[in-house]
Each structure stands twice: as structure tokens, then as C-alpha cells.
Amino acid sequence: MKTGTKTAKKTAFNVIMAVAAAVIVIGAVMIAGSLQGWFDGGGQTAQGGTAAVAAEAVTAENKTGSANIEREGIAYSLEDGTKLRDGDIIETLNGSSVELALPAGAVSLNQNTEAVVRIGEDGFSIELTNGEAFVNTDGAFTLRLAELETDVTAASGVFSASAPAGSANVYVYENSVSAGGIEVSAGQAVSLYADGQAPSVAALSLAALNDFDIGQVRAANETKTLCFTNGELDALAAEREEQLRSALKQQQAEQEKAQQIEEQRQNNQNGTGGSASGTGSSAAGGASGSTGGSGSSGGASGGTGGSGSSGNAGNADAGLPANPTCTIAIRCNTILDHMEDLAEGKNKYVPANGTILAASTLEFSEGETVFDVLKRACSLAGIQLEYSWTPMYNSYYVEGIGNLYEFDCGNQSGWMYQVNGWYPNYGCSEYKVQNGDSIVWNYTCEGYGADLGAGMS
Structure with missing residues (x-):
């Protein structure tokens, strides 16, 4: 009788342990899945509780090299197709880049860039901490320069922004943007400063474009007419190649x-x-x-x-x-x-x-x-x-x-x-x-x- 009782107790204990282990595994999967967006539905809810931008319309795409995402204090490798949430921090490493797909356009992040995703009642925006972002949008868009506490806004158009320490540069390729309250048109550039120095606006030189800019402008020219043609970009690339040779x-x-x-x-x-x-x-x-x-x-x-x-x-x-x-x-x-x-x-x-x-x-x-x-x-x-x-x-x-x-x-x-x-x-x-x-x-x-x-x- 005692032997049967011991066997029953042991069996019950094993069952309890198996159930506990299963609960732990399921819980871990649920937490990981929740962080990585496995269970995201058809919409993204803003912090205020109002449905804003469809989650499937704001995703990470065309990643090259290594890039990370930090969500709710946990960092892991960013993968193509990741659905973005409000507060996500995107970091591209040396030699990498990633495109953030918008409902009406895209934001591409160059290497060594850190940006915070903002999804709210007004839609999608980016807060650029450092590095470089290239924006191609057919709708209203705001890019915030975090260190300067300055917004760059566009009704639609193509522009890029770089944010080295203590300053920022905005290049406009199509239409116009408002940068720190200054209107900047296609073919112009504006430099902004953190020390209170007045912004400076000047004509944008083709030579100011880096390889990332050139690639992005070339791609945008397939569907739009920017201030620089692909022929001009080809000539610049050939000139730089010759200089290197x-x-x-x-x-x-x-x-x-x-x-x-x-x-x-x-x-x-x-x-x-x-x-x-x-x-x-x-x-x-x-x-x-x-x-x-x-x-x-x-x-x-x-x-x-x-x-x-x-x-x-x-x-x-x-x-x-x-x-x-x-x-x-x-x-x-x-x-x-x-x-x-x-x-x-x-x-x-x-x-x-x-x-x-x-x-x-x-x-x-x-x-x-x-x-x-x-x-x-x-x-x-x-x-x-x-x-x-x-x-x-x-x-x-x-x-x-x-x-x-x-x-x-x-x-x-x-x-x-x-x-x-x-x-x-x-x-x-x-x-x-x-x-x-x-x-x-x-x-x-x-x-x-x-x-x-x-x-x-």
C-alpha cells in the first residue's frame, strides 16, 4: 500500500513539473514573440490609445550588414520584415544600412546611425540621434534632430539629414522642407548649429553627396525628378573613381x-x-x-x-x-x-x-x-x-x-x-x-x- 502511494505521489510530482516547464517555455515564447512583433495585429495603437498607422505598413526592409533594434529595454538583431513600434530604437553598425518602409514612402538609415521610431496619432516620424537619414515621402513627414531639438518637416518630397555632434546638415532634392523654421527648396542645403549660431542656407553642391546619398538619389530618380540627374551622378562617380586610381x-x-x-x-x-x-x-x-x-x-x-x-x-x-x-x-x-x-x-x-x-x-x-x-x-x-x-x-x-x-x-x-x-x-x-x-x-x-x-x- 505504501509503495502504491509513493508511486502515485511521484507520478503527480512529475506531471506538475512537466506542466510548470511547459508554462515557462510558453511564457518565454510569448514574451519573445511580443517583443519581436510575432502577434501584432492589423494595427498599431499609439500610447494615447488611438489607432494610428497600420503596423504592417511600417516595417524594416532591405537591411544590409548588421543592424540592431532596442525594444522595451531589450536589444536584439534587426531583421527584414520586423514591424516597428513606437519607441523602437534602430541602430545601424559600420558598413550597414536599413530602410524603414512608410505608408507613403521610405526612410533609409546610413551606417553608424541611431534613430528612434515615433508612431502616434499624427502618424509616423523619426527622431535622428546621430548619423544620416534619407527621406523619400509622398505624404507629410517629420524628422526630428534630437540634439538640436529641431524639426525638419515636409508636405512631401525628398531630402536627407546628417547629425554630427553639435550641428546638422539638411540637403533638399525635391520640393521643399522647413528646417528650424527656415524654408529650404530643392537644390539647397541648410546647416544648423547647437551653439546658437544662425543657420546658413546655400546652393547644394553635387560634390557634397557621399556614396549613400548618391545611391539613394539614383534610386529616387527612377520615379521622381530630383535636382541632380543620374547622368550627373554617373559623372561624379567616374570622377571620384579616377581620383582614387x-x-x-x-x-x-x-x-x-x-x-x-x-x-x-x-x-x-x-x-x-x-x-x-x-x-x-x-x-x-x-x-x-x-x-x-x-x-x-x-x-x-x-x-x-x-x-x-x-x-x-x-x-x-x-x-x-x-x-x-x-x-x-x-x-x-x-x-x-x-x-x-x-x-x-x-x-x-x-x-x-x-x-x-x-x-x-x-x-x-x-x-x-x-x-x-x-x-x-x-x-x-x-x-x-x-x-x-x-x-x-x-x-x-x-x-x-x-x-x-x-x-x-x-x-x-x-x-x-x-x-x-x-x-x-x-x-x-x-x-x-x-x-x-x-x-x-x-x-x-x-x-x-x-x-x-x-x-x-
Whole structure:
């Protein structure tokens, strides 16, 4: 009798445990499903309780690379087809992008962008925390620039907005938008600032477009007529390709020249080996051996600049995986056409060909910026570099390179950087370098870059 009682109790206990486990599993599935929208119905309810935008009409589509979504404090990978909810935080990582499908259009987010989804009684909107968004809408739409607490609104049209620290830029391609209360029409751009500086509106230059913008404008041109044609975009892409090929060709020539010099040096030493300070195929692209500053902020220590050893080549010979590389050049050739405006005594710092550093290959680590690469290149090549930190824009500002400073050649002169033919509209310490990037630092003398074809004209 006792044995039967024990068996019955054990069976009951097992049943209870199985039911409890099933409840836990079902509960976990329900929670996960609720977060990821598995059970979303035909409509999205706003916080106020009024049905607004159909959930199936606001989804994540055409994702490339890695992107995340944070919902109710829980973050997970964003997938195509995810139905968006009010308060969702969308984050695209390096090299990724995603399109947010609207009832009447789309918002595309570029890489390294964070945006908050807003779905309410007035419909769908985006709050851009940082990064870049491209809006193509056939209905009323609002994009909020979070840091500036400013709205960009359009009845319909095509525009893009980028939000580096402390400022924002809005480019308009079709119709018009209101940005901070200022009306901006197709073919115009407006820069907005967090420090109370007055907004500036100017004509939008084709050269201001980055690869993301170009792709989005090209796609929008299939159904609309924007301020730039696909023919103009093709010409710009071809020009940038040619610039990249020229930079790589020049870099290869510099490396070959440096290798010849190293071989000659070795021969002169009768095979005894070279010193650590030899020119080699250095990351500074044959600039080693020049005298100058150490590359620190404002510093100008004496001695011979440049270092030996060839970075990537050594890794390849040893069978080690090569680090990502980029090319960097520093030029001030625009000064050659404005020597009469150059500050007294500065002519000695202007090379005859206007090239301070020929196109040179540098290794870099993931996450490093254009500013990091510039510092390393100047240090290796013995080029003076001075910079300052600007807390308002959360970025470093390059004041002088090679003893040539802002305002040395006119009140609109200074240094600007270019990546793959594009002049970014935010600080050099915010632009993360990618493998194969071609970086050029150019000195501008006119129109804050107008003589370089940079930015807004």
C-alpha cells in the first residue's frame, strides 16, 4: 500500500513539473514573440490609445550588414520584415544600412546611425540621434534632430539629414522642407548649429553627396525628378573613381621609389644591413628622412623624421593576415595660385609642387578615425601638426599642418579632409576609416572649400 502511494505521489510530482516547464517555455515564447512583433495585429495603437498607422505598413526592409533594434529595454538583431513600434530604437553598425518602409514612402538609415521610431496619432516620424537619414515621402513627414531639438518637416518630397555632434546638415532634392523654421527648396542645403549660431542656407553642391546619398538619389530618380540627374551622378562617380586610381598610382610610384632608395642604401652598406631609420617602404610613403616636427599638438621637435620598416609587406612575407589599410595624402597646391595672399614668411613651408605628403599607405585598426590616421602619418613623416579639441562639436579641429595654419592664406583659408572624393560634413575624429579608403587633406583658400569643389557652393 505504501509503495502504491509513493508511486502515485511521484507520478503527480512529475506531471506538475512537466506542466510548470511547459508554462515557462510558453511564457518565454510569448514574451519573445511580443517583443519581436510575432502577434501584432492589423494595427498599431499609439500610447494615447488611438489607432494610428497600420503596423504592417511600417516595417524594416532591405537591411544590409548588421543592424540592431532596442525594444522595451531589450536589444536584439534587426531583421527584414520586423514591424516597428513606437519607441523602437534602430541602430545601424559600420558598413550597414536599413530602410524603414512608410505608408507613403521610405526612410533609409546610413551606417553608424541611431534613430528612434515615433508612431502616434499624427502618424509616423523619426527622431535622428546621430548619423544620416534619407527621406523619400509622398505624404507629410517629420524628422526630428534630437540634439538640436529641431524639426525638419515636409508636405512631401525628398531630402536627407546628417547629425554630427553639435550641428546638422539638411540637403533638399525635391520640393521643399522647413528646417528650424527656415524654408529650404530643392537644390539647397541648410546647416544648423547647437551653439546658437544662425543657420546658413546655400546652393547644394553635387560634390557634397557621399556614396549613400548618391545611391539613394539614383534610386529616387527612377520615379521622381530630383535636382541632380543620374547622368550627373554617373559623372561624379567616374570622377571620384579616377581620383582614387590616380591616388593609388601615385602611391605605388612612391613605394617603388622608396624601395629603390632602400636597395641602393643596402648596396652602399655592402650587405651589412640597414639602420632602423632607413627610408624603406614606410607607411609614410617615402617621406621618411625629412626633418620637421614630431606630429604632436603644436609640437615641433627636431631630428630626422620618418621611420623604416614596411608595414603590410612584412606581414605578407611572414604569412600573417594583413591589417586593413588606407591611403593618405596632404596637399596645399591651392596656395600656389594665391601666393600674394600668403602670410609673410610662410612661403618656405609651401613645397614647389604643393604636396606635403604624397599618397601613402597606412595600416589602421577597426574603429580608428581620419584624425587618428592623420596623426600617425604626420608622426611617421616628421610633419608638424597642431590641433585642438572642441567640446561643442565633440571633435578635434585641425589648425595647422606643416606649419600652414587656418587664415594663413586669406580669411577663408584652412584645412579640409576628403574621403574617396567626398568632403564629409562633420569632424575628422568622427569619421571612421574603412579598408581601402583614400584620404586627402587639402588646404582651401577660397570660399571655405569652393576652390576644391567641396560642400555647399
